[in-house]
Amino acid sequence: xxxxxxxxxxxxxxxxSPLSLECTVEGTSNPNLYWYRQAAGRGLQLLFYSVxxxxxxxxxxxxxxxxxxxxxxxxxxxxxxxxxxxxxxxCAWSVDPGGDTQYFGxxxxxxxx
Amino acid sequence: GENVEQHPSTLSxxxxxxxxxxxxxxxxxxxxxxxYKQELGKRPQLIIDxxxxxxxxxxxxxxxxxxxxxxxxxxxxxxTQPEDSAVYFCAATPFNNDMRFGxxxxxxxxP
Numbered sequence: 109x110x111x112x113x114x115x116x117x118x119x120x121x122x123x124x125s126p127l128s129l130e131c132t133v134e135g136t137s138n139p140n141l142y143w144y145r146q147a148a149g150r151g152l153q154l155l156f157y158s159v160x161x162x163x164x165x166x167x168x169x170x171x172x173x174x175x176x177x178x179x180x181x182x183x184x185x186x187x188x189x190x191x192x193x194x195x196x197x198x199c200a201w202s203v204d205p206g207g208d209t210q211y212f213g214x215x216x217x218x219x220x221x
Numbered sequence: 222g223e224n225v226e227q228h229p230s231t232l233s234x235x236x237x238x239x240x241x242x243x244x245x246x247x248x249x250x251x252x253x254x255x256x257y258k259q260e261l262g263k264r265p266q267l268i269i270d271x272x273x274x275x276x277x278x279x280x281x282x283x284x285x286x287x288x289x290x291x292x293x294x295x296x297x298x299x300x301t302q303p304e305d306s307a308v309y310f311c312a313a314t315p316f317n318n319d320m321r322f323g324x325x326x327x328x329x330x331x332p
Contacts, residue, residue: 151325
């Protein structure tokens, strides 16, 4: 069966520091991968999605970037965190692009101080 | 792009009553409509979904209806229980892989 991992589970970082969040999927090949951010008490905002290695689509201009160095690995990064980057970051995967169920990882709770 | 609106933002019901959450979407090309349940501090979990070639789908106490003409779909929970308390998100996705979520509905079931 497929599983999706995210780490770290929680992170507290100072403003201006770098960020690296990792997501990996097991049990499937060539998944579509997504990064979402959820501000406290708010909805899900799609940040990036990827249909293959090295293929990244950005949804929202921001100081974040994403990379997919391997088929089942998706990384979210920032060179300098802002206070507004605080939130719950969720990675998700799906089998097919478009019209398919997305399954979410456990999430990373990021607090920027 | 797709725009999904969800109502109400909060919903409080008595245990045993029914709950209905409604969503509208803007892109007529959307063909897949999942519903997710998110408990406090946890990841969203898929509870039911419907595709555009189906008008209604039911799974025990949960049902979803879709009206393509009006571009709206609804989640119905019958015989609510305290463990149904959570935030529920609807979503819509057209073929281009760009799933859009509603803002969420916080459901509270009072015992």
